[in-house]
Amino acid sequence: MKKIAFTWFLAVLLFCSLPLPTFAEQRVVGKVKGIRGLVSILRDGKTKPAFPNDRIYQSDTILTGSDGAIGILLEDNTLISMGPISRVSLEKYTFAPATNEYAMRLNMQHGTFVYQSGLLGKLAPHAVELDTPVGRISMLKEETSFKARFAE
């Protein structure tokens, strides 16, 4: 009897010492508002077509085909639109005014982009980092909006 109890005790101890898997919180950072043609979302290594009202998560990569275009609304009301053969990664995004936490990093990998500033660009322009194939864009003034093209 004692042997069984002791074995159980060891088993429980062992189980409790195993590292539990941590599930990275999939944070919604925005949604798809407008779509034309073929647009895909690459997430966790899988690609699927995008549809209006689809949620967008941190770390998503959005790709448009040769007839594709997409308009995205982020949680802070930043608007990002892309034309055909364009690709963007949402690498980092935090918008938490209640705790004063603001961060955004986008990687505009190629294509055409229309970027309209939301609250992030208004409250924390320094926290907006935009990577491109040719360099880094940083905001010097609040509410800066722009259009950009990066050809391959």
Next chain:
Amino acid sequence: MENPMNWKSLIVLVAVIIIAGCGSKGNFIVLSPANDGSVGALKVGTDKGSEVLSEEGKAIYIGNRNTPPSAPAPISKEDTQLIFEDALAVQPLMPESFLLYFQFNSNELTDASKNLVGNIPASIKKRESRDISVIGHTDRTGSDEYNRKLSLERAQLVYDLLRAENVSTKDMTIIYHGEGNPLIPTADNIAEPRNRRVEVMVR
């Protein structure tokens, strides 16, 4: 008198003109003016230098990472509209926010705000919005607990008014902040009509 322009210079000149005209290819960035015509400012940095863009109608061109960006150069509105035509065609509308005000210590709207409610469904339709936040607030007169309840009642009232206007309940979310998140910060127990509000955010 000898003609200073020889064939070699002419060929170089033509080549320069052609290359300069090829600004239509490649990487560039241009500012978008706000509704009031103002523009912001940004900096473009490559591995070899950086440039500041703060004027409308000018673009910074970048060849590649290992060259400095160009100084801002003029770009026409027509070219800009054309190059970004497809992206602009699907650009979403900016979300719209409606502020509805309440009478003191009540969940009854002011007359002006009653009229404003009728404008909200059109905004929803324009945006095909499925994401409408109805956010209730109070000012700081009264206890925290009382105000939490009141802010919820206010949000509920506006929610019901919108439902009566055929806004789908699936698309609306009620949020209530009690006396928190004021528009106009005040000390405790100070009456402030501008905080007695429900904000309807249409996204």
